[in-house]
Amino acid sequence: MTVELRAGPTPAGAPALDLRPWDDTGIQPLIDIYRDPALRRWTRIPVTGVEDAMHWLELQRDGWRTGERLSFAVRESDRIVGHVVVKRSAAHDDRAEVGYWTAAEARGRGIATRALETLTDWAFTTLAGLTRLELLHQIDNRASCRVAQKSGYTYHQTLPARPPFPLDGHQHVREAPR
Incomplete structure (x- = not known):
């Protein structure tokens, strides 16, 4: 499946921003x-070298194969500046979890918010039964709390800490x- 999403330029x-499934051109950018x-x-999975990056990319490809982890490299002018993902299990096919990160030089410019909004719209229009x-x-x-709020995700509850997270968390x- 070839999926490409686009968040147009802002006023x-x-x-x-272009959102495309990860491929092997992401190895060196991931390491960097x-x-x-x-x-x-x-983040939970360390990427410190080529082997780690290849493993991380294989997890992304496996996610597309199973439909449980639909991840995208976020590109700005063909440079990878972030990552967004929809994680969905068959046990709860009416709901899914989203996640994201941005590269250090891309933070504070609204990239995470724009990419998450694009992913959210795509997920609701493409993934059957998702509510x-x-x-x-x-x-x-x-x-992350600010990105959630700016992207239309409302605070729902505080969840207790559980491995691998050492502190309580917010659910939006x-x-x-x-």
Whole structure:
């Protein structure tokens, strides 16, 4: 399945974003992006070299094969600046979880919000039976809380800490349009 999504340029002049499934051209960008200590703090799978990047990319490809992890590289002017994903299990096919990260140099420019909005619209129009998307973040990740709110995800509840997350977390929810 070839899926390409686009968030057009903004009136303020921010360039368009292209969202495409990950491929092997992402190996070196992943290694470079994962050198950021802030990103490593919020992600669970370390990427420190080529072998780790290849493993990470294989997880993304497996997710597309099973339909349980539909992930996209977020590109700005053909440079990878982020990642967005919809995670869906057969046990709860009416709901899914979304996640995202941005490269250090891309933060603070609305890229995560624009990419998440694009992914959200796509998920609700493409994934049959989907009625609810959930976004989880650790309670001390204030930037993710702001992205959730700006993307139309409302705070739902605080969840207790559980491995691999050492702190409580927020759950934000967005319901499918009616």
